[in-house]
Amino acid sequence: MRWWRGVDLRAAVVPAWCALLTLAIAAPWLRAGHILSYDMVWVPELDLDRPEVWGLGSGLPRAVPSDAVAALLGAVLPAALVQRLFLMGSLFLLALGMARLLRHRHLVGQLAAATFAVWNPYVAERLVLGQWPVIVALAAFPWLIGTLVSRDGPRWSVVTIALAAAALSPVTGVMGLVLALAVGRRNGVVRIVGLAALVNAPWIVSGLLHASIARTDPAAVRLFDVQGEGSFGRLGSALTLGGIWNTEVVPTSRTLLLAVLIGLVLAAVMVVGLVTMWRDDRALLGGLAAAGAIGIVVALSGWLAPGTVARIVGDVPGGGIVRDGTRWLALLVPLEAVALGVGAHTALGRARHTSWEVPTIVLALLVPLAALPDIAWGVGGRLEPTTYPAAWSDARRVIDKTSTSGDVMVLPFTAYRAPAWNDRTPVLDPAGRFFGRTTVTNDELDVSGRLIAGEDPRARRIGRILADGHDVPRRLARAGIGIVVIETDVPGAEAAAKPFADSRTIPVGGTGLRVVALDGARPATIDPRDRTIMTVTWSLAGLTILLALIGLLRSLAGRLDRKPAEHRPRQVTQP
Structure with missing residues (x-):
């Protein structure tokens, strides 16, 4: 018997497709160097003894805990490799996780959902803008959804790790909690909030220590509101996962009329998917729709209600997390990706055994790619590795x-x-x-x-x-x-x-x-009380994540030990 005869080729197609999508985007990153673009700053060595890494700097903890995580991993692995693991690993896990949400649907539906999850304006624009913690959080979302809606009940180790991955920045940490409550509130609101508080504690506590400066310039609201891309307009741009405030990072294909036409086709398939889910999976639809609605409301608020948002960011400590409203469109990505996958599944069911079957399969896989061709090759060559002088x-x-x-x-x-x-x-x-x-x-x-x-x-x-x-x-x-x-x-x-x-x-x-x-300088000192508070906070967060990782590894080991009956060796009785 050849080694491959026991392999489920259908199961191998999904991860292979996800890897291919990732490689199509990340191929330039296989070269040496660091990828530096807007907010994405990666250095050969980020020192662990810098106070700001742990939320003890003079400014707001915008890079807490992402800098600490990067510094910890960079202490044992080359920093450039750590950056690739975050970026490429996130894209792969995002696609694979979205496909797994549809593992009971047709393979084509899984592949369509996986494709759209990574091949969309939101991912392209946030990559160029350098907001890598947002991409990591987005990759955690489908796994968080999947375990919270599981018929066997959630695996809390997975919930914890997914919430921790989302908590690499303040705004994504809040989005992770919102998504968890939207899809998994039946599993216990208190427990979800408690876990989210523990893994988000570093930036929360550091933010409280900086509460006196935790307000944002209200003038920023008008500058960070949703923008129209090409012929989409502001509302259309947001609904199609675009509309970022920095128009310099918008892919060129978004400005073409063809993008609007393809967008309409994708929207039609999504509507079919939403109708199908209304009939056979209302629980999942309700949770994804609630999260997506919150995302689109926050994304549009700076445009439709700038005065209200200005008061929030200017008067409420921490209110700056809604300044860049389009960042919250991450909550809309799961709904649209799943809807597209279910829509492709339904369309293929209608076309089965007809002359439309093969064209439906081809279109389901190629149309999402055609909607944004310039996300390939490092978003059209915008993300190329470089070397420090x-x-x-x-x-x-x-x-x-x-x-x-x-x-x-x-x-x-x-x-x-x-x-x-x-x-x-x-x-x-x-x-x-x-x-x-x-x-x-x-x-x-x-x-x-x-x-x-x-x-x-x-x-x-x-x-x-x-x-x-x-x-x-x-x-x-x-x-x-x-x-x-x-x-x-x-x-x-x-x-x-x-x-x-x-x-x-x-x-x-x-x-x-x-x-x-300059002679005679004395470095700024840190209040010992603040240092103690942050030490305890980091310890609690780290212990929570460590216990979750141990639980996940034990669970995986147990599953590997339990071989399916059909794979067990047959008992042969000698005559």
């Missing part, structure tokens, strides 16, 4: 060795860069994470020529010192800055360097960076 590594080395105390500040004092060595792709200044010390960066955002105020009081204080221009080096040292890194190959570098003409320069190999030492 040698000067950066040498600057880190000399900063680590210098006896000069104090934190690091980077000039020019702007949030984003578009360095030539990154093919002029805009990116949040990597220097904020690159060096082995706390690094103060500007958290003000320039959106369409309008400046949005930041929340970090220390950055604001340093900004005032730089703007005043009087006795800058001494005043920076008094503010705890001992090292100034000047990126000399970006606009504004010459003007930013003028106050430090007479300051001591630390030699750095390579070009593009100048490192200045």
Whole structure:
């Protein structure tokens, strides 16, 4: 007997298809280097002893716990590999998880759902914008849904891990809870909320410690509201999982009339799927529809009710999680992907044994791909790996060795860069994470020529010192800055360097960076009480996830030990 005769080829098709979809998007990422785009900043070594990694910095915990998770994994694996595992692993698990939600439907329906789950404007735009925690959370959603609606009852280890994956950022952590309550409230609201609170605790507690600054500039609401893409209009863009505020990251195909026509075809299939689910799976439909409705309402709120949203983000601590409303469209992705898969399943059932059977199968697989062809190859080549210049590594080395105390500040004092060595792709200044010390960066955002105020009081204080221009080096040292890194190959570098003409320069190999030492600086101190609180918080969250992982591994081991009866060796009686 050949080795493959016992293999279920049907079961192998789904993961193979999901892997193919992932590779079609991520093929450029197989090259060496780091992928840097807008908010996606990955550095060769993110130090674990930096206070901001653990929510003890001066600013809001926007990168808590994502930075800590990346730093922990980067301590045992190359950082570039960790980045690939997050990005490519998330795309694969997103497709596979969505297909598994339809494992009782036709194979074509599973493949259609898997395709749409990763091959849509939301995924493409969030990838280019660099919001990798959103992609990780999206990948966790179908697995969270699947276990909560299981007829055998939820596996709480899976629920915990899925909620933890969603909790890599504050807004996705809240979305994970909303989705869990929408689809699994019958399994116990208190238990779901309790688990979500434990795994989201790091950013929640850190946010409470920063409650005095946890308010966002209300002017940002109008700048972050849903945008029309091509002929879709604002409502159509949101319903088709687009409408992101940053129009520079929108795939070109979204602006074509053909995209609208294909979108109408997909919508028709989804409607068929929704009708089918109304007849045979109302429980799942109800939960997905509730979550999707919340997602679309939040996405449109900045456009339809800007005054209300402005009051929320400006007056309510933590209200900034609704500033970028279109990010909440992640809650609509499961509903649309499942509806499309069920619709394809229904259409194929009608076409079975007719001349339309093969065309229906082909269309079910190809139409979602045709709707957004430029998500392939790193979203049309926008996400290409790059390598940090040698000067950066040498600057880190000399900063680590210098006896000069104090934190690091980077000039020019702007949030984003578009360095030539990154093919002029805009990116949040990597220097904020690159060096082995706390690094103060500007958290003000320039959106369409309008400046949005930041929340970090220390950055604001340093900004005032730089703007005043009087006795800058001494005043920076008094503010705890001992090292100034000047990126000399970006606009504004010459003007930013003028106050430090007479300051001591630390030699750095390579070009593009100048490192200045300021004597007499003392690094910012951390309140021991805050440190203790965050230590306990991280310990509780980590213990919760560890116990869930142990439970999941034990469950998987038990399933492997239980062989199906048909695979057991037959008893042969000798005559």
